[in-house]
Amino acid sequence: MRLVAWQAADLLRHLDAAISVYGQAMGYPQDLLETRKGYVAAHAHRPDFRAVATLGEGDELLGFGYGYLSAPGQWWHDQVAGALRREQRRWWLTDCFELVELHVRPDAQGHGLGARQLAALLTGPRQRTVVLSTPEADETRSRAWRLYRRFFFSDVLRHFYFPGDDRPFAVLGRQLPLSDLPS
Numbered sequence: 001m002r003l004v005a006w007q008a009a010d011l012l013r014h015l016d017a018a019i020s021v022y023g024q025a026m027g028y029p030q031d032l033l034e035t036r037k038g039y040v041a042a043h044a045h046r047p048d049f050r051a052v053a054t055l056g057e058g059d060e061l062l063g064f065g066y067g068y069l070s071a072p073g074q075w076w077h078d079q080v081a082g083a084l085r086r087e088q089r090r091w092w093l094t095d096c097f098e099l100v101e102l103h104v105r106p107d108a109q110g111h112g113l114g115a116r117q118l119a120a121l122l123t124g125p126r127q128r129t130v131v132l133s134t135p136e137a138d139e140t141r142s143r144a145w146r147l148y149r150r151f152f153f154s155d156v157l158r159h160f161y162f163p164g165d166d167r168p169f170a171v172l173g174r175q176l177p178l179s180d181l182p183s
C-alpha cells in the first residue's frame with residue numbers, strides 16, 4: 001500500500017474510482033453519487049486544492065481525501081458562516097482549509113489508512129485552521145469521529161442541518177499546523 005499526493009488532474013483522471021470508494025464508504029446510492037461526481041470535478045479547480053490517495057497492490061484505489069481554501073461564495077462556506085456568530089466566523093473561517101472528503105474503502109478500514117491520509121492532507125496547507133463537516137454519530141462508535149478527536153478536532157457547530165439534507169451534521173475544526181499530535 002502506498003500513500004500518494006494527487007494533483008487536480010489525478011483526481012479527475014480517477015474520478016470514477018474515487019466516487020466508487022466514496023459511495024462504498026458512505027453507503028450512498030448510485031443516483032446521489034452521479035450528482036456528487038459533478039461537484040467533486042468542480043472542487044478540483046478550487047484554490048489551494050490538496051489531495052491524497054492510498055493505492056493498493058495493482059494500484060487500485062483504497063482511499064482518498066481532499067480539501068481547498070474555504071472562501072465566501074462557496075456553498076458550504078456560506079452555510080457554515082451563516083450559522084456562526086461574528087467572532088466565531090472570524091476565528092474559524094477567515095483563513096481556513098476545508099477538508100471536503102476523506103474516505104477509505106470499507107474492506108481497507110481499520111488499519112490506519114484514514115489517519116495517514118488525514119495527516120498528509122493537513123501537513124502543508126498554509127491556512128490557520130481546518131474545518132470539516134461530518135454526520136452526527138456516537139463519538140465512541142464512529143470511526144470517523146474517533147479519528148477526528150484523535151487529531152484534536154473540536155466542535156464548531158453541532159446538530160447543524162444543511163439545506164436539502166435531513167441529517168444532522170457536526171462541523172469540527174482545529175488550528176494548523178498539526179504540531180500537537182503524538183508521533
Ligand SMILES: CC(C)(COP(=O)(O)OP(=O)(O)OC[C@H]1O[C@@H](n2cnc3c(N)ncnc32)[C@H](O)[C@@H]1OP(=O)(O)O)[C@@H](O)C(=O)NCCC(=O)NCCS
Pocket residue numbers: 025026102103104105108109110111112113114115116132133134135143144145146147
Ligand atoms: C473515517 C475513515 C476515513 C477513517 O479511515 P480508517 O482507515 O478506517 O481509520 P483510521 O486511520 O482511524 O484507522 C482505524 C483504526 O485502525 C487502528 N490502526 C490499526 N493499525 C494501525 C496503524 N498501523 N496505524 C494507525 N492506526 C492503526 C487505529 O487505531 C484506528 O482505531 P479505531 O478505529 O478503533 O479508532 C474511514 O473509516 C471511512 O472512510 N469511513 C466512512 C466514511 C466517513 O465517515 N468519512 C468521513 C466523513 S466526513
